[in-house]
Amino acid sequence: MRGWLLAWACACMPWLATAQGLPTAPVPKTAAAAAKDYLADAKRIVDTAAQPAAPWNGPRTGPRAQPGKHLAVVAEDLRNGGIVGVIDGVLEAAKVIGWDVKIFDDGGAPDLQLKMLATALASRPDGLIIVGSDAHTLLPGLELFAKARIPIVGWHVASRAGPVPGTPVAMNVSTDPLEVARVTALAAIVQSGGHARAVIFADPNYHISRDKANExxxxVRACSGCTLLEVRNVPISQSQELMPGTTRALLARYGSRWTYALAINDIYFDYAAPVLTQAGLPNAAMTMLSAGDGSDSAFLRIRTGTFQTGTVAEPLSLHGWQLVDEMNRLLAGESVTGYVFPVHLVTAENIGADGGDRLLYDPANGYRDIYRRIWQRP
Structure with missing residues (x-):
């Protein structure tokens, strides 16, 4: 997947080089020819992302299960389906590896985040998993775990997968957020034939959200026939309260000019779609695509053709298993793997594969059995 993106960026996207301060060569093509090439390359990237899950290319060796461990899991908000899916994966993997898990939920309230961390620390865990929060925001609380030599891993806690610089988080488990964002926007461009008029929804409180929205x-701006109407900031924790009114205001402002809604998370569409229905919009009048996480409601909308046509779904259960494996490596005194799972776009054409019949993305690549063999667990 990364190879396609790099090839496309180098061959067809001089705007990317300019943004990074690199020299660009003149492109001797007409605007129409350049736009046609742009769409063709975008379609190749989108088609690649929509393929069934590839065979497992993650770790196959590692330390056996460390016995009798106790994990604390601090969740950003258990109303978020992505967070719940990851924690379900953690619980499933913890049962296999033989660990106890205690879950702490701050409900998306900023003033409760550090309190939940303090409560989790008081439970005297062997390891901490943080799910959905910003690692830099939590730094004062995380430093107390580091001082107690309690290892930390997280899910979607920074803008990049891997160790989080400047924090004690040894591994941020995630697909590549920027690739997720690119594929989402490119899918909108391909589906619109290069004429998307888009509003992007983002949460201003998290680095990963801001970076995905910016990408x-x-x-969208690089598409000559597309229009970015605006980027609208709505905190995920307030989406239920704010999205209905926000959607009505955007409809009043842009009317039929607004044809595509892009979001950093499916949850925004849970509260926007009913407003579109109430406003009498036919499904073809508005297209929704999400840069995460592949919620069950998103799968239902895609399956029924109710506005949403795609979600770049996270393999939530797989990520839960990976969190447990990365923690097991740390508890065994070894390094994390740094593994990043490839980006996958769910559409109406492929929704029946890789867990789609259960309204989730669960790659059929045998990862559970592989982790069992690594841990030497039945």
Whole structure:
């Protein structure tokens, strides 16, 4: 997947080089020819992302299960389907590896985040998993775990997968957020034939959200026939309260000019779609695509053709298993793997594969059996 993106960026996206301060060569093509090439390369990237899950290319060796461990899991908000899916994966993997898990939920309230961390620390865990929060925001609380030599891993806690610089988080488990954002925006461009008029929804409180929104905006702006109407900031924790009114206001402002809604998370569409229905919009009048996480409601909308046509779904259960494996390596005194799972776009055409019949993305690549063999667990 990364190879396609790099090839496309180098061959067809001089705007990317300019943004990074690199020299660009003149492109001796007419605007129409350049736009046609742009769409063709975008379609190749989108088609690649929509393929069934590839065979497992992650770790196959590692330390056996460390016995009798106790994990604390601090969740950003258990109303978020992505977070719940990851924690379900953690619980499933913890049962196999033989660990106890205690879950702490801050409900998306900023003033409760550090309190939940303090409560989790008081439970005297052997390891901490943080799910959905911003690692830099939590730094004062995380430093107390580091001082107690309690290892930390997280899911979607920074803008990049891997160790989180400047924090004690040894591994941020995630697909590549920027690739997720690019594929989402490119899918909108391909589906619109290069004429998307888009609003992007983002949460201003998290680095990963801002970076994904900025990346989607850059891709839309690079499409000569597309229009970025605006980037609208709505905190995920307030989406239920704010999205209905926000959607009505955007409809009043842009009317039929607004044809595509892009979001950093499916949850925004849970509250926007009913407003579109109430406003009498036919499904073809608005297209929704999400740069994460592949919620069950998103799968239902895609399956029924109710506005949403795609979600770049996270392999939530797989990520839960990976979190447990990365923690097991740390508890065994070894390094994390740094593994990043490839980006996958769910559409109506492929929704029946890789867990789609259960309204989730669960790659059929045998990862559970592989982790069992690594841990030497039946």
């Amino acid at each position: 989607m905006a850059a891709v």
